[in-house]
Amino acid sequence: MNPRREFFRRAARNAGASAFVFSFLEGRGEALPKNEETDIAILNAALGLEHEAIGLYGDALLRNLVPAGLRDYAVEFKGAHEGHRDTQIEILRERGFTAVEPHKVDPIREVSAGDPVLRRLLSIEAAAESVYLRLIGQIRTNDYLLSAGFIVVDEARHQTVWRRALGLSIY
Amino acid sequence: MSAHPHKDPARRDLLSGGAALLSAAMALTSSPVEVQAKDYASRSEALDEIDRLASLCDMRLGTVRRSRASAGVLVSRFLTALAKHRATRDDVRRRFGLPKGADLGSQLGRVDDDLPGLRQSLDDLMIAYAESLPVFGDSNVVSRLAVDMVEVSKLKTVIDLWVEAEVG
Numbered sequence: 001m002n003p004r005r006e007f008f009r010r011a012a013r014n015a016g017a018s019a020f021v022f023s024f025l026e027g028r029g030e031a032l033p034k035n036e037e038t039d040i041a042i043l044n045a046a047l048g049l050e051h052e053a054i055g056l057y058g059d060a061l062l063r064n065l066v067p068a069g070l071r072d073y074a075v076e077f078k079g080a081h082e083g084h085r086d087t088q089i090e091i092l093r094e095r096g097f098t099a100v101e102p103h104k105v106d107p108i109r110e111v112s113a114g115d116p117v118l119r120r121l122l123s124i125e126a127a128a129e130s131v132y133l134r135l136i137g138q139i140r141t142n143d144y145l146l147s148a149g150f151i152v153v154d155e156a157r158h159q160t161v162w163r164r165a166l167g168l169s170i171y
Numbered sequence: 172m173s174a175h176p177h178k179d180p181a182r183r184d185l186l187s188g189g190a191a192l193l194s195a196a197m198a199l200t201s202s203p204v205e206v207q208a209k210d211y212a213s214r215s216e217a218l219d220e221i222d223r224l225a226s227l228c229d230m231r232l233g234t235v236r237r238s239r240a241s242a243g244v245l246v247s248r249f250l251t252a253l254a255k256h257r258a259t260r261d262d263v264r265r266r267f268g269l270p271k272g273a274d275l276g277s278q279l280g281r282v283d284d285d286l287p288g289l290r291q292s293l294d295d296l297m298i299a300y301a302e303s304l305p306v307f308g309d310s311n312v313v314s315r316l317a318v319d320m321v322e323v324s325k326l327k328t329v330i331d332l333w334v335e336a337e338v339g
Contacts, residue, residue: 031310034310129321133314133317133318133321136304136313136314136317137310137311137312137313137314137317138310139313142305145304145305145313146208146301146302146304146305149300149301149302149304149317149320150301152317152320152321152324153297153301153320153321153323153324154324155321156321156322156324156325156328157324157325157327157328157331159325160324160325160328160329160332161328161332164332170325170328170329170332171245171248171249171325171326171329
């Protein structure tokens with residue numbers, strides 16, 4: 001299975017993403033109805049992604065799995081994901097909903113710093129960008145749409161940095 | 172959001188710092204959550220502003236290419252991407268029956284060839300895209316413009332990395 005799809009499948013499952021959002025992301029569903037329920041479902045699915053990313057960055061940093069010269073980026077990106085999480089939790093709370101709790105994130109398999117770890121971090125960012133871009137047009141309310149816009153450009157930045165570190169084409 | 176556009180540098184700085192800062196600011200303010208950014212009163216106004224900022228990026232890229240021969244290939248790719256984005260915006264204008272955007276190439280004056288200036292222009296463009304999304308009210312258009320916005324973020328990051336490499 002495509003790693004990005006598998007990543008999101010796991011994160012969405014862990015986050016309890018609504019079935020109709022999940023179907024839409026997999027290209028099996030119709031356009032989502034623009035209503036409060038859709039926004040809440042998107043917020044919770046996105047939160048699942050952010051929890052996954054925070055967990056993986058936390059694991060990588062705690063176990064010194066990020067090469068020393070790139071550690072500052074990992075710290076910055078973990079902070080950004082925490083910001084994304086907090087922003088979306090706040091939006092949910094403002095609307096009277098409780099956010100999904102963080103799920104248990106599978107630890108990174110590698111035991112030393114190197115490209116495989118960076119590829120794992122890149123895969124999270126690529127999945128997050130893909131999911132936000134897929135969902136952003138379905139968001140109903142202006143405050144969340146605006147926040148999602150600023151979140152997805154962060155994901156693009158993270159992805160570009162990791163691609164360069166791995167020697168992949170960045171443009 | 173208000174019905175009229177405003178441009179508060181402090182608030183824009185807040186947003187341009189990313190959602191992490193946005194979240195921190197929200198935590199400091201009283202609820203309900205209020206996301207503050209430049210508001211566009213109309214689709215046309217938003218597209219005009221994005222066109223203006225994109226033209227500025229075009230000009231800066233042109234000056235960078237003239238002063239740094241080694242950047243030729245990269246700049247050409249950037250210009251191709253921005254031209255594609257322009258075509259998307261023209262298509263959006265047609266979809267909404269809006270007049271074609273003005274050709275701003277000769278109206279923006281001279282620009283420097285410095286990379287930080289180019290980086291700032293790309294940042295301004297990216298922020299304008301993000302701030303404009305709510306005004307369109309159309310899922311398909313929002314999705315298409317978001318794709319271009321993400322590409323601008325990548326262009327900006329490439330310039331960031333280039334600046335870091337030069338400083339290093």
